[in-house]
Amino acid sequence: MKDSIQNKINRIQEIALASSTKKSIVDGNIIESNSDNNLSKSIRNTKEAELFFSELKSAIDLAKKNLTKNALE
Amino acid sequence: MIKINLENTFEAIYVSPNFDQYIFESQLKNNTLIQLKVKFTNIADSLLPNVYNLAFGPFDDTGKINDSINLKHKDSNKVFSTIILFSIIFLKDNPHAAIGIDGSDDLRANLYHRMFRYNYKDLQDFIVIIGVDWYVRLLRNGSIELDDDGSAFFKPKPEPFDFHRKSHDLYRYYMFNLNQ
Numbered sequence: 001m002k003d004s005i006q007n008k009i010n011r012i013q014e015i016a017l018a019s020s021t022k023k024s025i026v027d028g029n030i031i032e033s034n035s036d037n038n039l040s041k042s043i044r045n046t047k048e049a050e051l052f053f054s055e056l057k058s059a060i061d062l063a064k065k066n067l068t069k070n071a072l073e
Numbered sequence: 074m075i076k077i078n079l080e081n082t083f084e085a086i087y088v089s090p091n092f093d094q095y096i097f098e099s100q101l102k103n104n105t106l107i108q109l110k111v112k113f114t115n116i117a118d119s120l121l122p123n124v125y126n127l128a129f130g131p132f133d134d135t136g137k138i139n140d141s142i143n144l145k146h147k148d149s150n151k152v153f154s155t156i157i158l159f160s161i162i163f164l165k166d167n168p169h170a171a172i173g174i175d176g177s178d179d180l181r182a183n184l185y186h187r188m189f190r191y192n193y194k195d196l197q198d199f200i201v202i203i204g205v206d207w208y209v210r211l212l213r214n215g216s217i218e219l220d221d222d223g224s225a226f227f228k229p230k231p232e233p234f235d236f237h238r239k240s241h242d243l244y245r246y247y248m249f250n251l252n253q
Contacts, residue, residue: 062233
């Protein structure tokens with residue numbers, strides 16, 4: 001990453017840290033929808049969410065491979 | 074065409090502690106200075122886990138983001154470069170998250186589509202761009218899978234952004250993750 005961009009990022013992070021105590025808002029776990037009051041729907045959607053995660057991971061891996069391939073060509 | 078240059082961005086005048094909200098100023102073509110807010114919100118859709126929707130625009134009368142207004146910026150490239158830079162910072166702080174953009178209309182969706190297509194080489198060091206279409210499952214009895222309310226049960230299917238897709242074949246949703 002270019003130093004100028006990294007410097008910009010550092011400056012913005014300093015502004016945020018000056019605001020108040022920082023707290024990460026994502027813990028990496030699957031977040032359930034509050035509207036899922038139906039158990040079967042909740043189970044089904046959890047399964048679909050896991051499937052989505054898996055497909056997203058595959059898509060990201062494939063995209064990275066494509067980027068590497070394009071860079072070599 | 075929007076040209077992203079992360080070295081040419083506006084200064085943030087506010088950044089939230091969680092890096093999910095930013096405010097910066099942009100000059101419009103009529104020389105008015107306008108404050109723009111960028112906000113990342115967990116869409117809390119169990120079918121799109123850990124996806125944070127990107128919204129940006131000026132404040133409306135109630136203090137919320139007006140993301141449907143059409144503004145003529147003096148430097149649109151700088152505006153979008155700033156938004157992408159803020160997005161990267163949010164993702165660096167939340168590496169498990171993905172940012173999603175849902176063009177509120179075809180015009181905006183077209184803008185995002187062309188922006189990603191035109192800038193992917195410059196952005197590839199920072200983010201991985203994903204396109205999302207929605208599909209419904211065809212059952213063996215010839216009908217389609219239905220939701221609890223009887224409507225078609227559409228599921229998001231992510232794929233690497235296909236840069237060969239033309240503007241008449243837009244994705245329904247655009248996402249990007251940190252390239253880590």
